[in-house]
């Protein structure tokens with residue numbers, strides 16, 4: 266793994282002190298969930314795709330970015346952070362691939378990626394700080410009961426009230442430029458093969474802000 270900054274020593278956040286907080290964002294993408302986090306938090310992000318990690322780093326130059334496997338990083342480093350956000354890949358859980366892909370278009374059926382539940386159970390039993398695992402609403406009954414917030418399932422060790430967010434426009438927006446405009450970013454300078462997917466994958470920043478506000 267390639268880490269471009271030394272990890273800060275961990276400290277606990279009190280409800281009124283956020284300047285001390287070390288936060289981890291796993292499966293970071295280009296940082297949708299992280300974009301509206303308070304400025305005074307030390308953020309470490311883990312992303313496996315080099316060019317996506319480069320786009321993240323350009324967007325958040327003060328963050329530590331690790332290019333590597335988030336699942337492995339969590340196992341080794343979970344106790345170094347006060348707040349952990351994980352967004353494991355959702356296609357094998359979500360309703361869209363199941364209903365539209367497999368059932369309507371004949372895509373290959375796949376096993377649900379159980380790293381999602383490995384992380385949920387691992388964090389439930391080992392994490393001393395605050396954590397949230399975010400995923401899409403699944404096509405099956407979740408194996409561990411989540412909180413349903415906006416269009417997401419969230420597994421967390423704190424309460425997260427529901428929030429109303431405008432529809433993401435998965436079907437209505439098609440052009441990369443439309444997504445870029447909405448998110449206020451440009452991927453023009455990056456060699457990312459499926460830019461539309463990367464933009465679409467971004468968690469709404471207002472959800473990220475709402476969630477971290479409950480945690481700290």
Ligand SMILES: C[S@@+](CC[C@H](N)C(=O)[O-])C[C@H]1O[C@@H](n2cnc3c(N)ncnc32)[C@H](O)[C@@H]1O
Pocket residue numbers: 291292293294295296297298299311312313314317333334335336352353354355466467468469
């Ligand atoms: C749903 S997106 C994350 C969205 C992000 N949390 C946001 O709010 O913008 C999932 C990301 O995880 C990355 N990814 C997939 N497998 C990974 C792994 N094993 N380790 C680290 N990153 C991974 C993908 O390249 C993709 O950028």
